Amino acid sequence: MATAALEHDANAGHGEHQHYTSTGLEHRKIAIWALIGSECMLFASLISTYLIYKGRSRVGPWPHDWGCKTSNVIGKTAEAVQAAGCAAADVMKPILDIPVTSQSTFVLLMSSLAMVLALEGVENAGKPGYDKWYKGSKFWLAMTAIMGATFLGYQSYEFTSFVHEGLTIRTNLFGSSFFTLTGFHGTHVAVGVLWLMTMLFIDMKRGLKGATDVLLVDICALYWHFVDVVWIAIFTLIYLIQ
């Protein structure tokens, strides 16, 4: 066991030390996978809560249905709500904005592409063909961070418009479970953006290269992709399925 660890230490680049467990795997990578596993359970519980409370709100706004501000009438169309006795001025439209969220989903998916290209840039730093700016890790790390920040901008816009339309975390069961779930996810994205900016700062300061730096970017990438796959589930379960 100790021999294996020494062999790996000797192979690490730049005289830095990588720490391997008795499995032969870097312990920081095992740790990030364990963290991702525990995060799966956290988000499963938040998604479960949302799904259990779905359709149980007694007051609007509702995610997919039209509603009435002065009564509990809901319907599939504005006409159906008005036909049930709601004044035209009191009609509430469905709160979820699918076109806007589709755009933010696309941005987050593309940020995952940028992230793998950043990792490839670090893995191949100094090799022929990777000296071009559009193949380097700095460019792709910056792109990933920018796309992550753009996603957060979309989420801020969405939250703000919801509040203006009368939906807050205290309005109804939908508001409580929706803001908790998407707020937790947004916080994870914000942490990811800070992490990416830290990696970019290190890259600009001294350059990212060698086995230890590849591992650091790999761990950051795993976290970022996890944030992406959680959004894939949220987008379908919360936004698209009625």
Next chain:
Amino acid sequence: MSDHSAHGHAAEHEHPTWKQYKWVALWLTLITIVEVWVYYTPFRESSLFAPALLVMSAVKFTIVVLFYMHLKYDHWIFRRLFTGSLFIATATLFALMFLFRKLTLG
């Protein structure tokens, strides 16, 4: 021990190519476009709408995990760590759905 360690270390460095990454991104984009498109079609009223979306979402999830997170190429311990946790998470979700009568048998 040493052989096992070396194998594990080497396995961590087999990754898809730049070209494969772009194909994966293209498929993810196409599936997302189809998901949003069917939302605006009469198929939304069909009983197959939700299952179809769940399948498309699961495909996207799997593609990202296998290719972008390199789980297809990585050590089996990482696969077990992730799939084990994912299984517990999914089982918990279904258990809660049944417990609160959001899903029923029959």
